[in-house]
Amino acid sequence: MVKRIGVLTSxxxxxxxxxxxxxxxxxxxxxGAEVYAIYEGYQGMVDGGERIRPLAWNDVGGILHRGGxxxxxxxxxxxxxREGRKRAARNLLLREIDALVVIGGDGSLxxxxxxxxxxxxxxxxxxxxxxxxxxxxDRHPHLAIxxxxxxxxNDMAGTDMTIGADTALHRITEAIDAINSTAASHxxxxxxxxxxxxxxxxxxxxGLSGGxxxxxxxxxxxxxxxxxxKMCEVLKAGRAAGRRDSIVVVAEGARDRHGKxxxxxxxxxxxxQKLGVDARVTxxxxxxxxxxxxxxxxNLSTLCGVAAVEEVLNAKPDSPAYLIGLRGNRVARxxxxxxxxxxxxxxxxxxxxxxxxxxxxxxxxxxxxxxTLRTLVxxxxxxxxxxxxxxxxAVLTAGAPAPGMNTAVRVAVRLGLDKGHTMLAVxxxxxxxxxxxxxxxxWMTVSGWATMGGxxxxxxxxxxxxxxxxxxxxxxxxxxxxxxxxxxxxxGYQAAMVLHRERTNFPAFNIPIVCLPATIDNNxxxxxxxxGADTALNNIVEAVDKIKQSAVATRRCxxxxxxxxxxxxxxxxxxxxxxxxxxxxxxxxxxxxxxxxxxxxxxEGFRQGKRLGxxxxxxxxxxxxxxxxxxxxxxxxxxxxxxxxxxxxxHLQQGGDPSPFDRILATRLAALAIARLQELVESVDGNxxxxxxxxxxxxxxxxxxLEDVPRLMDMERMRPKQQWWMDLRSIARMLAQxxxxxxTKSL
Ligand code: ADP
Numbered sequence: 225m226v227k228r229i230g231v232l233t234s235x236x237x238x239x240x241x242x243x244x245x246x247x248x249x250x251x252x253x254x255x256g257a258e259v260y261a262i263y264e265g266y267q268g269m270v271d272g273g274e275r276i277r278p279l280a281w282n283d284v285g286g287i288l289h290r291g292g293x294x295x296x297x298x299x300x301x302x303x304x305x306r307e308g309r310k311r312a313a314r315n316l317l318l319r320e321i322d323a324l325v326v327i328g329g330d331g332s333l334x335x336x337x338x339x340x341x342x343x344x345x346x347x348x349x350x351x352x353x354x355x356x357x358x359x360x361x362d363r364h365p366h367l368a369i370x371x372x373x374x375x376x377x378n379d380m381a382g383t384d385m386t387i388g389a390d391t392a393l394h395r396i397t398e399a400i401d402a403i404n405s406t407a408a409s410h411x412x413x414x415x416x417x418x419x420x421x422x423x424x425x426x427x428x429x430x431g432l433s434g435g436x437x438x439x440x441x442x443x444x445x446x447x448x449x450x451x452x453x454k455m456c457e458v459l460k461a462g463r464a465a466g467r468r469d470s471i472v473v474v475a476e477g478a479r480d481r482h483g484k485x486x487x488x489x490x491x492x493x494x495x496x497q498k499l500g501v502d503a504r505v506t507x508x509x510x511x512x513x514x515x516x517x518x519x520x521x522x523n524l525s526t527l528c529g530v531a532a533v534e535e536v537l538n539a540k541p542d543s544p545a546y547l548i549g550l551r552g553n554r555v556a557r558x559x560x561x562x563x564x565x566x567x568x569x570x571x572x573x574x575x576x577x578x579x580x581x582x583x584x585x586x587x588x589x590x591x592x593x594x595x596t597l598r599t600l601v602x603x604x605x606x607x608x609x610x611x612x613x614x615x616x617x618a619v620l621t622a623g624a625p626a627p628g629m630n631t632a633v634r635v636a637v638r639l640g641l642d643k644g645h646t647m648l649a650v651x652x653x654x655x656x657x658x659x660x661x662x663x664x665x666x667w668m669t670v671s672g673w674a675t676m677g678g679x680x681x682x683x684x685x686x687x688x689x690x691x692x693x694x695x696x697x698x699x700x701x702x703x704x705x706x707x708x709x710x711x712x713x714x715x716g717y718q719a720a721m722v723l724h725r726e727r728t729n730f731p732a733f734n735i736p737i738v739c740l741p742a743t744i745d746n747n748x749x750x751x752x753x754x755x756g757a758d759t760a761l762n763n764i765v766e767a768v769d770k771i772k773q774s775a776v777a778t779r780r781c782x783x784x785x786x787x788x789x790x791x792x793x794x795x796x797x798x799x800x801x802x803x804x805x806x807x808x809x810x811x812x813x814x815x816x817x818x819x820x821x822x823x824x825x826x827x828e829g830f831r832q833g834k835r836l837g838x839x840x841x842x843x844x845x846x847x848x849x850x851x852x853x854x855x856x857x858x859x860x861x862x863x864x865x866x867x868x869x870x871x872x873x874x875h876l877q878q879g880g881d882p883s884p885f886d887r888i889l890a891t892r893l894a895a896l897a898i899a900r901l902q903e904l905v906e907s908v909d910g911n912x913x914x915x916x917x918x919x920x921x922x923x924x925x926x927x928x929x930l931e932d933v934p935r936l937m938d939m940e941r942m943r944p945k946q947q948w949w950m951d952l953r954s955i956a957r958m959l960a961q962x963x964x965x966x967x968t969k970s971l
Contacts, residue, residue: 225320225363226256226257226258227256227257227258227323227537228257228258228259228260228319228320228321228322228323229248229252229257229258229259229260229321229323229324229325229533229536229537230259230260230261230262230269230276230316230319230321230323230324230325231245231248231249231259231260231261231262231295231324231325231327232261232262232263232265232266232268232269232295232324232325232326232327232328233245233265233293233295233296233297233327233328233374234265234266234297234298234300234326234327234328234329234331234332234335234374235265235297235299235328235329235331235332235374235375236297236329236374236375236376236513237291237292237293237297237374237388237513238374238375238376238386238387238388238389238391238392238513239291239292239376239387239388239391239392239513239514239515239516239517239518239521240374240387240388240390240391240517240518240521240522240524240525241292241293241297241327241374241387241388241525242284242287242288242290242291242292242293242294242517242525243287243288243517243521243522243523243525243526243529244327244372244374244387244525244526244528244529244532245261245284245287245293245294245295245327245529246284246287246288246526246529246803246959247525247526247527247528247529247530247533247959248325248529248530248532248533249261249279249281249283249284250281250284250958250959251529251530251533251534251958251959252533253280253281254958254959255533255534255537257323257533257537258278259278259279260276260277260278260279260319260321261276261277261278261279261295262275262276262295263275263276263277263295263296264295264296264297264298265296265297265298265299265300265328265332266298266300266302266303266308266312266332266335267298267300267302267303268296268298269303269312269315269316270300270302270303270308270311270312270315271315272311272314272315272318276315276316276319276321281962282962285803288517288522288526288801288802288803289516289517289522289765289769289772289802290516290517291391291513291514291515291516291517292513292514293327293374297328303335304335306342309335309338309339309342309346310342310346310349310350312339313339313342313343313346313347313350313367314346314350314355314356316367317347317350317356317360317361317364318356318360320360320363320364322363322364322366322367322368323367323368323369323536323537323539324336324339324367324368324369324370324536325369325370325371325372325529325532325533325536326369326370326371326372327371327372327373327374327387328371328373328374328375329373329374329375329377329379329380329386330373330375330379330380330563330564330567330568332371333371333373333547333560333563333564334564336369336371336545336560337369337545337560337561337564339367339369340367340368340369340545343366343367344365344366347361347364347365348361365541366541368536368539368545369536369545369560370532370535370536370539370545370546370547370548371545371546371547371548371560371563372387372525372528372529372532372547372548372549373386373387373547373549374386374387374388375387375388375389376388376389376391376392376419376420376426376512376513377389377419377420377421377423377425377426378420378423378425378426379420379421379422379423379425379567379570380547380549380563380567381558381562381563381566381567381570381585382547382549382558382560382562382563382566382567383547383548383549383550383551383556383558383563384549384550384551384552384589385520385524385549385550386549387521387524387525387528388513388517388521389425389426389521390518390520390521390524390884390885391515391516391517391518391520391521392419392426392512392513393426393429393430393433393884393885394515394518394762394883394884395508395511395512395514395515396418396426396430396433396434396508396512396884397430397433397434397675397883397884397887399416399506399508399511400416400430400431400433400434400436400471400473401434401675401881403416403471403506404434404435404469404471404672404675407468407469407470407471408468408469408672409468411463411468411469412469412470412501412502412503412504413459413469413470413471413472413495413499413501413502413503413504414469414470414471414472414503414504414505414506415471415472415474415488415491415492415495415503415504415505415506416430416436416471416472416473416474416488416505416506416508417473417474417475417476417488417505417506417507417508418430418473418474418475418476418508418512419476419508419509419512419513420442420475420476420477421476421477422442422477422570422571422574423442423443423475423477423570424439424441424442424443424444424475424477424478425590426475426512427439427440427441427473427474427475427478428441428475428590428593428594428597429593429884429888430473430884431471431473431597432593432596432597432600432674432887432888432891433674433675433884433887433888434471434473434674434675435471435600435634435672435673435674435675436471436472436473436601437458437459437462437467437470437471437472437601438455438458438459438470438471438472438473438601439472439473439474439475439597439601440472440473440474440475440478440486440491441475441477441478441594442475442477442478442479442574442582443570443574443579443582443583443586443590444579444582444583444594445478445479445480445481445486445579446480446481447481449480449481451480452494452498453498455472455494456494456495456498456499458601458602458603459472459495459499460499461603461604462601462603464603465603465604465667465668466668466671467603467668467671470501472491472495474486474487474488474491477574479574481577481579482577483575483577488505488507489505491503492504492505516766516769518762518765518883518885519758519761519762519764519765519797519798519801520758520761520762520883520885522765522800522801523797523800523801524550526800526801526955526959527555527952527955528548528549528550528555530955530958530959531548531555531557532548535548535557544559544560544561545559545560545561546558546559546560547559547560547563549563551923552752552920552922552923552924553752553753553920553923553948554923554948566585569585570582570585570586573585589892592892592895592896593888593891593892596635596639596891596892596895599638599639599642600634600635600638600639600674602638602642602667603667604667605638605641605642605644605667606642606644608643608644609644612643612644614644614645614646615645615646615706615707615902615905615906616645616646616648616703616704616705616706616707617640617645617646617647617648617705617706617707617708617709617898617901617902617905618647618648618649618650618657618662618703618705618707618708618709619633619636619637619640619647619648619649619650619681619708619709619711620649620650620651620653620654620656620657620681620708620709620710620711620712620716621633621653621679621681621682621683621711621712621716621742622653622654622683622684622685622686622710622711622712622713622715622716622719623653623683623685623712623713623714623715623716623742623743624683624685624713624743624744624878625677625678625679625683625878626679626712626713626742626743626744626754626755626756626759626878627677627678627744627755627756627759627760627878627879627880627881627882627883627886628742628755628756628759628882628886628887628889628890629678629679629681629683629711629712629742629755629756629890630670630673630674630676630677630678630679630680630882631673631674631675631676631755631882631886631887631890631891631894632711632740632742632755632890632891632893632894633649633670633673633679633680633681633711633894634670634673634674634894635890635891635894635895635898636709636711636894636897636898637649637665637669637670638667638670639894639895639898639899640898640902641665641666641667643902645902646664647664647665648662648663648664648665648703648705649662649663649664649665649669649681650662650681651663651681651682652681652682652683652684653682653683653684653685653686653712653715653716653719654684654686654687654688654692654696654716654719655684655686656681656682656684657688657695657696657699657700658686658688658692658695658696658699659695660695660698660699660702660703662699662703674887675881675882675887676881676882677759677879677880677881677882678879683712685715686715686719687715687718687719687722688719688722688723689722693722693723693726693729693730694730696723696730696732696733697730697731697732697733698732700732700733700735701732705735706735706736706905707735707736707737707738707901707902707904707905708720708723708735708736708737708738708901709737709738709739709740709894709897709898709901710737710738710739710740711739711740711742711755711894712739712740712742712743713741713742713743713745713747713748713754714743714745714747714748714942716739716742717739717748717749717917717930717933720737720739720915720930721915721930721933723737723915724737724913724915724930724931727913733913734913735905735913736901736904736905736913736914736915736916737913737914737915737916737930738897738898738900738901738904738915738916738917738918738927739915739916739917739918739930740755740893740894740897740917740918741753741754741755741893741917741918741919742754742755742756742890743755743756743757744756744757744759744760744787744788744794744877744878745757745787745788745789745791745793745794746788746791746793746794747788747789747790747791747793747942747943747944748917748919748944749917749919749928749932749933749936749937749944750917750918750919750921750926750927750928750932750933750936751917751918751919751920751921752919752920752921752922752948752949753889753919753920754919755882755886755889755890755893756878756882756886757793757794757886758883758885758886758889759880759881759882759883759885759886760787760794760877760878761794761797761798761801762883763873763876763877763879763880764784764786764794764798764802764873764877765798765801765802767784767871767873767876768782768784768798768802768804768838768840769802771784771871772802772836772838775835775836775869776835776836778835778867779830779834779835779836779865779866779867780835780836780837780866780867780868780869781826781830781836781837781838781839781858781862781866781867781868781869782836782837782838782839782868782869782870782871783839783841783851783854783855783858783868783869783870783871784804784838784839784840784841784870784871784872784873785840785841785842785843785851785870785871785872785873786798786840786841786842786843786873786877787843787873787874787877787878788810788842788843788844789810789843789844789942789943790810790844790941790942790943791810791811791842791844791942791943791947792807792808792809792810792811792812792842792844792845793947793949794842794877795807795808795809795840795841795842795845796809796949796950796952796953796956797949797952798840799838799840799956799960800952800955800956800959802838802840803838803959803960804838804839804840804956804960805822805825805826805829805837805838805839805960805961806822806825806839806840806960807839807840807841807842807953807956808839808840808841808842808845808846809842809845809953810842810844810845810941810943811943811947811950812845813845813846814845814846814849814854819849819854819857822839823857823858823861823862825961826858826862826866827861827862827865827866830862830865830866831865837866839854841854851870851872852870854870855868855869855870856868889920892925893918893919893920893925896918896925897918900916900918900927904916914929915929915930915931916928916929916930917930917933
């Protein structure tokens with residue numbers, strides 16, 4: 225018999241839940257299963273009736289971009305009782321549903337696991353009581369469950385990100401950016417309270433992304449009892465150093481060392497009394513839950529939803545229930561109860577005022593981010609250690625401007641200064657090294673840069689050769705540059721490689737170089753993600769949402785051209801996030817046969833009542849079959865059935881302020897890159913030079929030698945030979961085009 229999967233969203237709503245439901249429904253149907261929505265969470269499961277209904281392919285169309293959850297969510301007291309769960313089991317059994325995908329927080333997932341454990345007893349009892357036919361009971365001796373974490377708080381172990389957390393961070397950074405500008409105009413002090421329950425993730429990352437001056441989180445309360453004085457001192461010193469605004473971010477679960485809650489009102493009082501300033505409080509509240517899901521959340525939910533279907537369909541009676549989440553940038557599964565227990569252990573550590581343990585359990589990147597934040601918020605760098613040899617480190621941005629470059633420069637400069645080094649900012653990329661256009665940075669030089677798009681230092685695509693090399697060598701010698709941090713795209717990497725290669729001819733080039741990936745194209749070696757790509761993806765997704773909205777009134781197909789040069793990352797990931805029927809990628813090219821097949825697919829769709837078509841074309845997909853060509857071809861062939869319009873998104877993709885993800889990635893990479901540069905400078909003294917690039921690979925941050933780049937890169941096409949995201953093509957294809965339409969009957 226056909227497998228029936230139930231899907232429910234439970235607990236607090238989170239943006240991206242709809243994308244998860246869509247993925248579960250469509251992947252389930254594509255795999256030949258039937259998928260039933262259980263409306264209003266466990267309440268619907270307990271109530272049964274119309275609250276458990278099958279969903280068809282088209283029922284989950286047009287929901288990817290919607291916040292909240294179309295199948296509703298609720299809290300249900302009855303499900304906490306055995307009797308309630310037994311009724312829920314009966315309702316599932318009567319519909320022959322014995323597999324569940326539960327999208328919720330740790331409470332919801334704990335409840336699901338309990339139901340799974342009790343299922344065998346319920347089946348027996350219900351059959352004995354005649355409430356469920358014996359043959360039905362016999363067919364479903366086990367309940368398979370899989371959990372996806374829907375929670376804006378990012379408070380669950382077993383996944384690096386929960387569904388909804390990135391979108392909540394979007395709302396928080398938008399708010400902090402907005403408050404920043406008004407605060408700076410009036411030289412005001414603001415206290416911003418963000419959600420997160422017992423988890424400081426939103427406050428920490430929101431504060432880091434927004435360039436806040438002080439952040440209070442539950443896991444690491446201020447380490448002194450007179451923290452109020454310390455905070456006020458830092459804010460005062462910041463003003464004295466030239467800051468026009470002060471922002472304190474308070475997590476809703478913030479507390480002091482002894483467990484006493486720190487409320488935003490209390491912080492306000494402290495600021496007013498001790499600093500004599502007029503402090504304003506903004507409690508962000510439910511705004512953080514709302515709004516369209518970010519590109520990241522759409523894709524996270526989609527990939528986890530598809531993996532969840534695979535997992536429930538393959539579950540063995542004796543295997544544990546799994547949680548599907550994200551590790552690095554890959555979907556991964558972890559036994560559910562292990563995740564729940566680890567989550568509870570963190571909460572217990574906080575309750576027991578054991579903050580070292582709480583921080584330990586939150587993980588390395590959380591701890592590193594907090595450490596970085598503590599340095600960044602300083603008004604001035606630490607006093608350098610008297611024995612330290614002050615190094616002269618240069619930073620430049622190269623290639624096309626990518627959102628997040630400024631964030632990375634700010635972090636590198638401040639952390640470098642804090643270690644006692646001289647930080648030199650080079651203007652206009654390698655051109656600045658040729659022209660000796662260099663400025664020594666002070667702490668406040670980079671003030672406010674955390675949130676700014678573009679590149680304040682300026683960029684160029686210059687890859688030096690010939691006489692330029694002499695000029696650069698002279699600049700490096702004159703300025704006594706001992707290490708170089710290159711933040712940029714492929715031309716920046718190429719230029720760094722030229723310098724490294726030419727070091728035998730130019731002894732001045734015998735310095736360590738670290739490259740940090742920053743390009744919207746995401747086409748760099750040694751890193752699976754580059755700074756700027758997430759912002760571009762969000763820009764594309766927002767634009768496509770609007771384009772789609774404009775088109776629903778007419779039967780229309782849009783051909784949208786996105787950037788990426790010879791790399792299809794933006795095209796594929798935006799197709800996944802917008803539900804496009806087709807993505808044309810440079811990696812695959814476009815053939816006439818493709819165009820004919822896609823035209824046939826579109827025509828069939830419109831004939832069947834489809835109102836909107838969407839095709840995303842990577843700018844480098846094919847030099848002959850251009851966006852206008854495809855548009856004209858489809859328009860002509862579509863006849864009266866549908867119209868075709870093109871939209872070339874152009875530079876709006878590169879613009880705008882960096883997304884929270886890019887700010888966080890830039891911060892993390894820059895902190896590690898500058899530490900590495902310093903280490904290399906110290907270790908190679910007089911022994912030649914090492915040139916590396918930093919990046920996220922296989923879920924970890926690693927350094928790759930620039931000498932390995934020719935092996936890793938397709939130099940001609942300017943993209944890595946191996947691209948992890950290419951594996952996602954089949955998922956994008958599966959979810960965009962109808963699989964078997966299963967006719968289901970309601971019981
Ligand atoms: P979240 O899933 O976001 O943590 P809750 O803790 O409110 O949200 O849980 C949502 C629902 O899951 C509850 O209303 C209840 O129906 C069910 N639930 C939570 N905890 C349990 C539990 N320990 N046992 C059974 N059901 C639970």
